[in-house]
Amino acid sequence: MLMLAGCRSESVDQAILARDSAGVQIVENTATAEMDLAEWRLSDSTQLEIGNTQLSRAATPLRLSDGRVVVANAGTNELHFYDESGRLIRTVGQAGSEPGDFGALMWVARLAADSLVAWDSGNRRFHFFDDQGNFARSFDLVEWEDISFPLPIGFFDDGTLLAYGSVLFGPGAQGGLHRDSFPTFVFDEHGEPLAGLGPYIGDEIFFLMRGSQTRYADVIPFGRVSQWAVRGDRYYFGTSDRYEIGAYSRRGRLVRLIRRQYDRPPVAPEDISMYRRARMARTSDPYWREVIAQWLVASPYAQTMPAYGPFMVDADGNLWVRDYLTRDDGTAEWTVFDPEGRITATAETPPGLLSLDVGSDYVLGIWQDQMGAQSIRLYGLLKE
Numbered sequence: 001m002l003m004l005a006g007c008r009s010e011s012v013d014q015a016i017l018a019r020d021s022a023g024v025q026i027v028e029n030t031a032t033a034e035m036d037l038a039e040w041r042l043s044d045s046t047q048l049e050i051g052n053t054q055l056s057r058a059a060t061p062l063r064l065s066d067g068r069v070v071v072a073n074a075g076t077n078e079l080h081f082y083d084e085s086g087r088l089i090r091t092v093g094q095a096g097s098e099p100g101d102f103g104a105l106m107w108v109a110r111l112a113a114d115s116l117v118a119w120d121s122g123n124r125r126f127h128f129f130d131d132q133g134n135f136a137r138s139f140d141l142v143e144w145e146d147i148s149f150p151l152p153i154g155f156f157d158d159g160t161l162l163a164y165g166s167v168l169f170g171p172g173a174q175g176g177l178h179r180d181s182f183p184t185f186v187f188d189e190h191g192e193p194l195a196g197l198g199p200y201i202g203d204e205i206f207f208l209m210r211g212s213q214t215r216y217a218d219v220i221p222f223g224r225v226s227q228w229a230v231r232g233d234r235y236y237f238g239t240s241d242r243y244e245i246g247a248y249s250r251r252g253r254l255v256r257l258i259r260r261q262y263d264r265p266p267v268a269p270e271d272i273s274m275y276r277r278a279r280m281a282r283t284s285d286p287y288w289r290e291v292i293a294q295w296l297v298a299s300p301y302a303q304t305m306p307a308y309g310p311f312m313v314d315a316d317g318n319l320w321v322r323d324y325l326t327r328d329d330g331t332a333e334w335t336v337f338d339p340e341g342r343i344t345a346t347a348e349t350p351p352g353l354l355s356l357d358v359g360s361d362y363v364l365g366i367w368q369d370q371m372g373a374q375s376i377r378l379y380g381l382l383k384e
């Protein structure tokens with residue numbers, strides 16, 4: 001069985017302390033691994049598996065309320081719809097710049113009543129569809145004040161959009177290690193600027209320069225990465241410096257701080273060696289191998305691991321926080337917090353299972369092997 005975590009034991013309940021501070025609820029989760037945390041399970045076998053012959057750079061699979069599955073097939077700039085048996089029943093969109101066409105399809109998300117929104121980064125446009133894939137409308141993501149290229153984070157349940165300002169990589173960028181703050185803002189359901197939410201701290205990025213131009217930039221090895229999740233009327237943000245995640249209202253008011261007792265492990269020499277090998281193995285082009293090799297030598301390395309990796313919110317409002325992965329092919333371990341920020345469960349998902357959509361009783365994801373071949377896999381979620 002693949003393990004996930006259900007009902008809290010008395011010892012775990014006693015290890016959760018909640019208090020208010022200046023109108024913000026602070027939830028301290030001091031439960032340790034030795035305590036009897038509940039374990040949820042993925043089913044032993046998949047309930048649905050869709051082969052890789054139709055998939056090309058697929059992302060963000062979603063299970064609709066009637067059991068159909070929709071996925072953003074970025075390689076063909078199409079939305080693929082599958083029935084409950086995994087049969088492809090419809091494709092929507094094509095490469096292009098007309099409404100309903102995609103310049104560069106990146107992801108699809110679920111809105112109210114199984115309606116869908118797809119982000120087209122090539123045309124910098126959102127396309128909206130009904131639950132059958134019929135095109136409804138679109139809007140362009142416009143600049144905000146002096147931010148020419150805002151980037152989307154996610155949609156709230158009222159149709160408004162959370163976005164942030166991008167990091168400067170072109171002329172004007174400075175070499176070396178940077179961790180800048182970036183602005184965030186909300187657009188209304190028609191794409192009009194609605195409100196600015198203020199700056200948030202960004203990722204630890206090292207810029208390798210050639211003269212005044214950025215030659216290559218990326219998060220430093222084992223560096224801190226700011227994580228986001230949007231669901232319902234809340235968004236979550238954390239920097240991974242420590243195990244602390246903030247829950248915010250749609251308009252940026254801090255509602256809750258979720259904390260967990262956690263000691264960040266040090267980065268060992270073998271971790272650095274493994275990171276370098278894995279990073280170079282992902283690059284075959286001779287030019288980029290040379291550039292990345294230079295970047296790996298020039299970049300600083302974090303001394304401790306981040307406190308956590310990405311997080312997401314499931315259909316029931318539970319926050320799933322993934323442990324930081326030191327290996328791309330490693331089993332992903334998750335800690336699940338209930339909507340009030342209290343630790344509820346632990347979970348494991350198999351190596352290579354990405355872009356998860358978690359419902360009350362299922363986990364849907366895209367599995368990718370070491371050669372990049374993809375398949376969509378649906379597991380049952382058992383909360384014992």
